[in-house]
Amino acid sequence: MITDAVIVGGGPNGLMLACELALAGARPVVLESLPAPSAEPKANGLLGQVVRMVDHRGLYERLSGNPGPPQPNSAYFMFAAMGLDLSLLEESPVYGLPAPQHRIVQVLEERATELGVEIRRGHELLGLSQGDDEVVVDVSAADRAYRLRARHVVGADGAHSVTRKLSGIGFPGITYDRRTTRTAHATVPVEWVDPGTGALTVPGHGTVLPFLPLRTEHGGFAYAPFPGHPPLVSTTEWDRPGTDAPPSLDEMRASVRRVLGADLPLGPPGGEGPHVLRRLKGGNTRVAERFRDRRVFLVGDAAHVYTAGGGPGLNLGLQDAINLGWKLAAAIHGIAPPGLLDSYETERRQAALRMVMYSQAQAALTAPGSDVTALRELFGELLGHRDTVQHLADLTAGSDIRYDMAFPDAHPLVGRFVPEMELRTPGGTVRLAELTRTARPLLLDLTEDASVAGVPAAEGWDRVDIVTARSGPASPAATALLVRPDCYVAWASASPRPDPADLDGLRTAVQKWFRPAEPARSG
Structure with a gap:
C-alpha cells in the first residue's frame, strides 16, 4: 500500500500541513521522533499574518481561548528595540496570539486527529530513496524497523532536518x-x-x-x-x-x-x-538551496532559519504548510495544473528572503557601538513618519507579501491575503473567514445581480465553491474575488458588472490554479 504523503516532524508546521492535506481528502502519515510532545518552552505565540490564517481555519478561538475574531495591535510594537507607533496607521497589520508552543502543538494535534490523520510518535526517519512515482522511507521505531512507500515526503523536521540532508539539499547561509x-x-x-x-x-x-x-x-x-x-x-x-x-x-x-x-x-x-x-x-541565518527535490519538500525551519525566531518563525513556517497543502493534495489526486507544485518554492522563497532581511536588519541595528547608536538615532527620526511605520509593520506581520499571479494591471488585492469582510448572504450574516474553513477555492460574487456567479464554466470550475453575497460598508473596493485555498486572492474585479475582459481573466485564473493537467499522450 502506498501512502499519500509522509510528513517528517510532528511540530506545529508538520501538524498544520497534515490538517491541510486531510481537509483536501489526502491521507498523510506524520512521523515524529519524540515519543511524546515536548514540554520544552520555545515560542510564546503567533505573530502576524498567520494569526488571521488560523482564524480562517477555525483554530483561533481554540488557541486563544477567546470568542470572536482576532484583533490587531493598534497601539505599539517594536522593531530592533525601537518603538513602532501603530496608532499612526489607519489599520494595523500586526496581530498577536499569545500561546506557548506546546499548546499550539496540542491544538493542531487534536485537529489532525479529528480529521483522521495518523500520527506515529517515536518513529524516526533513517533513510529515503526516490523513484519516478514514489518515495521509499526507512523508519525506526522502538520495537521495529520498517519501510513506507509514499507519493510524497515533506520534511518539517526543523533546522537540523534529516529529510533535507538525506535529499542532498544544501543549506547555505551565515553563522554568527x-x-x-x-x-x-x-x-x-x-x-x-x-x-x-x-x-x-x-x-x-x-x-x-x-x-x-x-x-x-x-x-x-x-x-x-x-x-x-x-x-x-x-x-x-x-x-x-x-x-x-x-x-x-x-x-x-x-x-x-x-x-x-x-x-x-x-x-x-x-x-x-x-x-x-x-x-x-x-545563531544562524540560512535558506535551503531549494525547497523541493522531485517528490520531497521542505517546510518551516527545515527550509529556512534566521536569528529572529519565535512568533515570526511560526508565522513563516505555518504559512509554508498552508501554501503547500492544497497544492500537494491536488498532485496526490492527479488534478494539479502544470507548474502548481513549482509555485510553492517560488512563493515561499520570496517570503523567506523577506524574513531573512528582517532578521539581519534588526541584528545590525541592535549591535553595540556608537556608530550603531548614531544609526539608531537617524532611524528613530524616520519612525515618526507614517509610511515608515506602515512599511515595517507590514514586514513584521508578513502582510507585505504579494504573490505574482501573472496578471498585468491586476486589481490591488490580487496576490495578497484576502481582507476580512462581513457578508450578507441568503443564509444570514457571515465573516469571510468562516467561508474558508473547508480549504476549498472560493469565488465570492458581490455584484448586485450575481453576474459573476453565472459566468460560463471553465475547466476546474467544479472545484470552486461559489458564494453570492452583499458586503458591508467597510469592505474593500472589490465586487468579486477568486480566493485560493491558502486565502490569497487569485483574481478580483472592482466593476459593478464585470465586462467580458474581466470574466476572461477569471476563467484564466481558474484554469491556472485549478484546471487538471491533461494526461500525457503515448506514442
Whole structure:
C-alpha cells in the first residue's frame, strides 16, 4: 500500500500541513521522533499574518481561548528595540496570539486527529530513496524497523532536518558566533513592578516596558511577564560567550548587570515547570538551496532559519504548510495544473528572503557601538513618519507579501491575503473567514445581480465553491474575488458588472490554479 504523503516532524508546521492535506481528502502519515510532545518552552505565540490564517481555519478561538475574531495591535510594537507607533496607521497589520508552543502543538494535534490523520510518535526517519512515482522511507521505531512507500515526503523536521540532508539539499547561509543570548524564568521584586502597566523599574537604570526589547550600549534586555507563568528575562551580549558550565541564575544576574548597568535581583521561578534556563551561543541565518527535490519538500525551519525566531518563525513556517497543502493534495489526486507544485518554492522563497532581511536588519541595528547608536538615532527620526511605520509593520506581520499571479494591471488585492469582510448572504450574516474553513477555492460574487456567479464554466470550475453575497460598508473596493485555498486572492474585479475582459481573466485564473493537467499522450 502506498501512502499519500509522509510528513517528517510532528511540530506545529508538520501538524498544520497534515490538517491541510486531510481537509483536501489526502491521507498523510506524520512521523515524529519524540515519543511524546515536548514540554520544552520555545515560542510564546503567533505573530502576524498567520494569526488571521488560523482564524480562517477555525483554530483561533481554540488557541486563544477567546470568542470572536482576532484583533490587531493598534497601539505599539517594536522593531530592533525601537518603538513602532501603530496608532499612526489607519489599520494595523500586526496581530498577536499569545500561546506557548506546546499548546499550539496540542491544538493542531487534536485537529489532525479529528480529521483522521495518523500520527506515529517515536518513529524516526533513517533513510529515503526516490523513484519516478514514489518515495521509499526507512523508519525506526522502538520495537521495529520498517519501510513506507509514499507519493510524497515533506520534511518539517526543523533546522537540523534529516529529510533535507538525506535529499542532498544544501543549506547555505551565515553563522554568527559573537552573540550569546541568555534566557530564564525568574521572579523579580514585586515592588519594582507597576501593577497597572506591568512595567519593571530597575533602580540605577530606569523603566523597562513589558514585552518590548531594550537595547543599551552593552547589549539587549527583555522582560516578559506572560500570564500564568513566572516572568521571562533575557539578555543578548556580544563577545561574552560564557563557559561550558550549565547556565545558572548567577550567570543571568551578572549578564543583566552588564547590559543594564544595574542589579536586578532574580529569584528562582515558582509554580510548575518546565522552566527556561538556557544559554545560546551564536545563531544562524540560512535558506535551503531549494525547497523541493522531485517528490520531497521542505517546510518551516527545515527550509529556512534566521536569528529572529519565535512568533515570526511560526508565522513563516505555518504559512509554508498552508501554501503547500492544497497544492500537494491536488498532485496526490492527479488534478494539479502544470507548474502548481513549482509555485510553492517560488512563493515561499520570496517570503523567506523577506524574513531573512528582517532578521539581519534588526541584528545590525541592535549591535553595540556608537556608530550603531548614531544609526539608531537617524532611524528613530524616520519612525515618526507614517509610511515608515506602515512599511515595517507590514514586514513584521508578513502582510507585505504579494504573490505574482501573472496578471498585468491586476486589481490591488490580487496576490495578497484576502481582507476580512462581513457578508450578507441568503443564509444570514457571515465573516469571510468562516467561508474558508473547508480549504476549498472560493469565488465570492458581490455584484448586485450575481453576474459573476453565472459566468460560463471553465475547466476546474467544479472545484470552486461559489458564494453570492452583499458586503458591508467597510469592505474593500472589490465586487468579486477568486480566493485560493491558502486565502490569497487569485483574481478580483472592482466593476459593478464585470465586462467580458474581466470574466476572461477569471476563467484564466481558474484554469491556472485549478484546471487538471491533461494526461500525457503515448506514442
